[in-house]
Amino acid sequence: MGDNAPIGIYDSGLGGLTVVREVLSLLPGEDIIYFGDTARTPYGSRPPAEILGFMQEILAFFAGQKVKMAITACNTMTALGLEQAKTEFPFLLIGVDNGVPAALAASRKQRIGVIATEATINSGNHARAIKAAAPAARVFAQPCPSFVSLIEQEKLSGPEIETAAREYLMPLAASGVDALILGCTHYPFISPLIRELMGPAVVLIDPARETAAAARTQLAHTDKLATRARGQVRLCFSADLPRAKRAAACVIDFPRARSQAPSFALVNLQAYYSEV
Numbered sequence: 001m002g003d004n005a006p007i008g009i010y011d012s013g014l015g016g017l018t019v020v021r022e023v024l025s026l027l028p029g030e031d032i033i034y035f036g037d038t039a040r041t042p043y044g045s046r047p048p049a050e051i052l053g054f055m056q057e058i059l060a061f062f063a064g065q066k067v068k069m070a071i072t073a074c075n076t077m078t079a080l081g082l083e084q085a086k087t088e089f090p091f092l093l094i095g096v097d098n099g100v101p102a103a104l105a106a107s108r109k110q111r112i113g114v115i116a117t118e119a120t121i122n123s124g125n126h127a128r129a130i131k132a133a134a135p136a137a138r139v140f141a142q143p144c145p146s147f148v149s150l151i152e153q154e155k156l157s158g159p160e161i162e163t164a165a166r167e168y169l170m171p172l173a174a175s176g177v178d179a180l181i182l183g184c185t186h187y188p189f190i191s192p193l194i195r196e197l198m199g200p201a202v203v204l205i206d207p208a209r210e211t212a213a214a215a216r217t218q219l220a221h222t223d224k225l226a227t228r229a230r231g232q233v234r235l236c237f238s239a240d241l242p243r244a245k246r247a248a249a250c251v252i253d254f255p256r257a258r259s260q261a262p263s264f265a266l267v268n269l270q271a272y273y274s275e276v
């Protein structure tokens with residue numbers, strides 16, 4: 001049987017591309033439509049009601065694209081809106097894996113760090129999941145409010161991101177964590193910097209791989225895996241395609257992932273859909 005309809009993957013901006021990378025490698029036959037809201041990023045310090053409104057608009061766009069599944073490649077929208085949205089749209093909907101099983105498996109000291117946006121940290125989701133799985137574990141949660149906007153500005157190195165990273169990460173390093181969950185899909189863009197500041201003894205957990213694996217499992221269970229060998233990739237953004245193209249080239253090796261180059265499109269969720 002199978003289902004050759006596309007999979008939608010979305011984020012507030014460029015961060016979800018780190019999830020696209022893993023989906024491309026685990027599900028080579030799938031057509032993928034990515035949407036990154038580069039016009040309105042970052043989401044993580046906005047009021048929850050506004051973030052939920054943006055999420056509804058993106059999911060309505062995917063409904064129009066007749067996707068069979070949407071992957072919420074954003075921890076902030078996963079934390080705030082996933083459970084409710086699952087009941088509202090006619091396709092499978094999954095969120096970012098919380099990284100907790102991998103972190104607990106990697107941590108010998110059961111001291112787990114979590115870095116994420118303010119909205120994700122305030123939701124308490126990671127801390128609850130860690131405590132539920134391992135009541136004796138210690139959780140050190142650190143919001144990193146300026147990371148997303150710096151990464152969106154392509155400041156992956158240099159004094160601004162280094163100063164911010166030191167401010168957020170030095171207390172975590174001092175607290176003796178030995179596993180650190182990257183609880184925001186933008187953060188793998190700066191994992192070399194995070195690794196340098198946290199030191200070699202701390203295992204960084206990027207849940208993108210587990211997220212792609214969960215998508216594959218759900219598609220397999222519902223008999224919706226694509227039947228073709230190689231799918232197509234369309235990367236849509238609400239603003240600034242040149243920046244989006246540079247970011248995509250920075251995280252995804254397209255010639256290796258797919259023989260065909262991705263197509264890019266500028267999408268205004270309310271008004272128009274134009275291909276570039």
Ligand code: DGL
Binds near residue numbers: 184185186
């Ligand atoms: N990549 C999003 C996340 O995982 C960032 C949200 C934002 O725009 O602040 O939470």
